[in-house]
Amino acid sequence: MAGSACGRSGIRCVLFVCIENSCRSQMAEALARMIGGDRIEAFSAGSRPSGRVNPRAIEVMAEAGCDLSAHRSKSLAGIPPRRYDAVISMGCGDACPAVPARIREDWDIPDPATTDIGEVRAVRDLLRAKVESLLARLLDGQEAGGGETSTAWPPMMHGRMVRSGDAGREKMRTILDLFGQSPFRALQRHMDTVLEPVDQVRPFFEAFLAGDAEKARTIRKRILKLEHEADLVKNEIRDHLPKSYFLPVDRRDLLALLHQQDRLADLCEDIVIVATLKADLTLPRDLHPAILEEVDLSLEACVLAREVIERLDELLETSFGGEEAARVIELIDRVSAKEHEVDKHAYTTARQLFVREQELGAVDLGLWQKLLQLVGRLANAAESIGDHVRLMLSR
Amino acid sequence: MPPLFFVAIGLVFGLYLAMNIGANDVANAMGTSVGSRALTMRQAILAAAVFEFLGAVLVGGSVTKTVKKGVIDVETLSDPTMFMIVMCAALLAAALWLQLATWRGWPVSTTHAIIGALAGGGVAASGLAGVSWGKLAQIGTSWVLSPLIGAAIGFTMFRILSSRIINARYPRVMARRATPFLVALVVFVLVLSMLYKGLKNLHLDFSLIRALELAALGAAVGGLLAAFLVWRRPLGRVRLNDRFGYVENQFGWLQVMTACYVAFAHGSNDVANAIGPLSGVLSAWRSGAVRGEVEVQEWVLAIGGAGIVIGLMLWGYRVMETIGRRLTELTPSRGFSAEFAAATTVLVCSKMGLPISTTHTLVGSVIGVGLARGIAALDMRVVRDIFAAWVVTLPVAFLLSAVLTRVMLLFFL
Numbered sequence: 001m002a003g004s005a006c007g008r009s010g011i012r013c014v015l016f017v018c019i020e021n022s023c024r025s026q027m028a029e030a031l032a033r034m035i036g037g038d039r040i041e042a043f044s045a046g047s048r049p050s051g052r053v054n055p056r057a058i059e060v061m062a063e064a065g066c067d068l069s070a071h072r073s074k075s076l077a078g079i080p081p082r083r084y085d086a087v088i089s090m091g092c093g094d095a096c097p098a099v100p101a102r103i104r105e106d107w108d109i110p111d112p113a114t115t116d117i118g119e120v121r122a123v124r125d126l127l128r129a130k131v132e133s134l135l136a137r138l139l140d141g142q143e144a145g146g147g148e149t150s151t152a153w154p155p156m157m158h159g160r161m162v163r164s165g166d167a168g169r170e171k172m173r174t175i176l177d178l179f180g181q182s183p184f185r186a187l188q189r190h191m192d193t194v195l196e197p198v199d200q201v202r203p204f205f206e207a208f209l210a211g212d213a214e215k216a217r218t219i220r221k222r223i224l225k226l227e228h229e230a231d232l233v234k235n236e237i238r239d240h241l242p243k244s245y246f247l248p249v250d251r252r253d254l255l256a257l258l259h260q261q262d263r264l265a266d267l268c269e270d271i272v273i274v275a276t277l278k279a280d281l282t283l284p285r286d287l288h289p290a291i292l293e294e295v296d297l298s299l300e301a302c303v304l305a306r307e308v309i310e311r312l313d314e315l316l317e318t319s320f321g322g323e324e325a326a327r328v329i330e331l332i333d334r335v336s337a338k339e340h341e342v343d344k345h346a347y348t349t350a351r352q353l354f355v356r357e358q359e360l361g362a363v364d365l366g367l368w369q370k371l372l373q374l375v376g377r378l379a380n381a382a383e384s385i386g387d388h389v390r391l392m393l394s395r
Numbered sequence: 396m397p398p399l400f401f402v403a404i405g406l407v408f409g410l411y412l413a414m415n416i417g418a419n420d421v422a423n424a425m426g427t428s429v430g431s432r433a434l435t436m437r438q439a440i441l442a443a444a445v446f447e448f449l450g451a452v453l454v455g456g457s458v459t460k461t462v463k464k465g466v467i468d469v470e471t472l473s474d475p476t477m478f479m480i481v482m483c484a485a486l487l488a489a490a491l492w493l494q495l496a497t498w499r500g501w502p503v504s505t506t507h508a509i510i511g512a513l514a515g516g517g518v519a520a521s522g523l524a525g526v527s528w529g530k531l532a533q534i535g536t537s538w539v540l541s542p543l544i545g546a547a548i549g550f551t552m553f554r555i556l557s558s559r560i561i562n563a564r565y566p567r568v569m570a571r572r573a574t575p576f577l578v579a580l581v582v583f584v585l586v587l588s589m590l591y592k593g594l595k596n597l598h599l600d601f602s603l604i605r606a607l608e609l610a611a612l613g614a615a616v617g618g619l620l621a622a623f624l625v626w627r628r629p630l631g632r633v634r635l636n637d638r639f640g641y642v643e644n645q646f647g648w649l650q651v652m653t654a655c656y657v658a659f660a661h662g663s664n665d666v667a668n669a670i671g672p673l674s675g676v677l678s679a680w681r682s683g684a685v686r687g688e689v690e691v692q693e694w695v696l697a698i699g700g701a702g703i704v705i706g707l708m709l710w711g712y713r714v715m716e717t718i719g720r721r722l723t724e725l726t727p728s729r730g731f732s733a734e735f736a737a738a739t740t741v742l743v744c745s746k747m748g749l750p751i752s753t754t755h756t757l758v759g760s761v762i763g764v765g766l767a768r769g770i771a772a773l774d775m776r777v778v779r780d781i782f783a784a785w786v787v788t789l790p791v792a793f794l795l796s797a798v799l800t801r802v803m804l805l806f807f808l
Binding site (some may be wrong): 133174175177178179180181182185242243245246248249298314316317318319320321322323324348353378 | 422427557564613642737754758761770775776778779
């Protein structure tokens with residue numbers, strides 16, 4: 001996940017796969033880039049790459065205002081290993097790639113291997129429609145057309161569906177106005193966003209303990225920036241959750257859940273701030289593993305909590321009941337168990353620190369105790385997240 | 396003034412209303428299917444055209460009769476010219492109000508406009524006695540009840556589907572098993588409504604027993620066909636992260652059917668809004684008396700059906716296009732439940748000769764599914780707006796039609 005823009009608020013990664021990576025997936029990739037602008041990172045690959053891009057594809061894409069001539073046909077092995085938001089295959093049969101992704105679809109689009117340009121054009125138009133729909137889904141129903149870009153949560157368009165053409169009739173209110181923006185997908189996105197600073201906590205401690213002040217400062221800066229981004233996403237969700245929404249869960253539970261998720265980012269901020277308060281704060285080398293172990297355990301709890309949040313999709317599908325709810329409850333129990341483990345480990349680590357009181361000095365000891373506490377609170381927040389989902393299930 | 400003049404007015408505004416119904420309401424009838432991607436826009440337009448027309452011609456008679464003679468007290472208002480004037484004024488008033496509402500983007504109902512306008516015209520022509528208040532009260536009650544019934548059916552349907560299929564231990568297996576039965580259910584209701592007391596115009600009036608038999612036969616054929624298509628294909632391996640994709644795909648097929656069902660029910664109920672008054676004018680003109688023939692002629696219904704189809708071809712296309720770009724959180728299983736509930740409610744009301752609002756019933760049904768925790772977010776502001784438009788439409792249409800009736804009486808009588 002590190003090093004890629006994927007998962008950062010607003011930017012989505014899509015991979016298109018076909019057999020030769022010469023026509024269909026190439027066009028889809030280019031269309032996704034054109035339509036999605038800087039909110040989309042698109043890639044394409046083939047299971048048996050032909051090594052060149054179909055000249056007809058270059059021709060019809062040029063008609064659509066897009067230059068494919070510099071593109072190369074690539075193999076699946078050569079794609080960057082990332083957490084893709086969507087992997088789309090074009091009907092590749094048994095050679096479908098085993099790339100992990102949130103959305104996996106097979107579009108079953110015929111291979112226009114013939115030289116008939118009309119057919120290639122038809123495939124282009126079909127792909128354009130499907131890519132548009134996919135991007136709209138990925139970007140939470142954000143209008144996919146046009147070059148205008150914004151990473152903001154899409155504003156609702158209450159009864160104002162005005163586009164070009166006879167605006168009068170299109171202003172018509174229809175039954176679809178009844179459906180509001182799903183707050184669950186927004187929650188998932190927020191969770192992805194808050195996990196980014198959480199992911200930086202371990203590298204921060206590594207650098208900090210190793211005495212690499214330069215690197216620690218860079219990571220600290222990054223965490224503060226990511227925390228701010230998470231705040232923005234949180235505010236957007238709050239602003240777009242009007243009281244008039246009728247939800248399948250209690251609105252208060254939802255907002256409380258959002259608050260707990262946001263605490264994860266806040267805690268990361270607190271951790272790096274406390275750690276950098278005193279310029280010469282250090283720790284004897286033999287105590288490093290205990291601290292890092294505590295960090296790791298807490299992070300494991302956070303990752304489990306993220307898994308719970310990712311299950312919101314399925315929970316919505318099963319209207320928060322049945323087998324799926326039981327499975328999520330199990331997962332929540334695992335978060336609780338992990339939190340307990342974190343607490344136990346924190347206790348032993350704290351005792352270890354007190355034994356070395358003379359060596360550490362009272363101020364350093366106090367700061368390390370505080371840091372230990374803050375790291376443990378990450379797990380507490382993760383547990384709270386699970387508990388709020390549990391509340392939603394028990395209604 | 397020659398009676399032919401009123402026939403001309405009736406024809407023009409009747410067609411105008413029918414086209415408006417086709418243009419605006421079709422978006423509500425088919426929108427959920429397009430929104431959940433069960434149908435493409437083109438398919439939705441085609442299905443809507445065919446089934447709206449069929450519904451209008453086959454089952455539209457009862458409601459048309461109510462709109463034609465149920466609201467106006469024909470005992471009091473027995474002068475044919477006066478009757479024709481009231482009908483024309485009502486058509487005109489409803490058309491004007493609808494045009495304003497469409498322009499302003501208000502979610503008004505054609506049904507409410509035409510019933511309010513008829514009542515207004517009746518009162519203006521011969522005082523309070525000119526309206527049969529009993530029937531009007533019955534219609535008013537059905538307006539309150541139809542969304543509630545839709546909600547109840549939608550809630551129940553979705554609860555059953557989610558507990559039996561979606562929340563089952565093996566949802567894909569259950570969905571595969573259940574699809575043919577659900578197809579049979581939809582076909583059964585659809586055929587039954589077509590045959591029982593329908594098709595009178597085609598002189599194919601079946602008794603209940605006979606209609607039930609034939610509906611069961613149709614359901615069996617539909618179910619077997621579905622079984623052949625669904626069960627022939629192997630289930631395949633479950634894909635990670637997509638455990639419900641197959642289930643929703645099955646409902647996608649079912650939703651195509653319920654979309655046609657909604658179009659059929661909509662045609663059967665809403666054709667009367669446009670064609671009821673026109674039919675009244677025509678029969679008064681032909682027989683020279685208000686109480687002439689009883690039945691609504693099929694060619695008048697066909698005019699209404701054609702008007703709806705023309706409307707949806709001309710403008711419905713654009714409304715649907717806008718909808719096609721909107722994406723909803725509505726998955727096919729939810730769409731199926733809501734559409735089935737709404738169409739069944741509307742069709743039963745059509746059979747009873749009650750003009751109700753298809754849109755309101757569908758909104759009620761969707762809320763029913765929402766109450767069963769099926770939908771991510773419903774914006775209740777829209778419900779409030781629809782309710783407000785409902786409250787405003789009645790008095791406005793009433794007054795407008797009353798004024799128009801007075802003016803026309805002054806000039807033409």
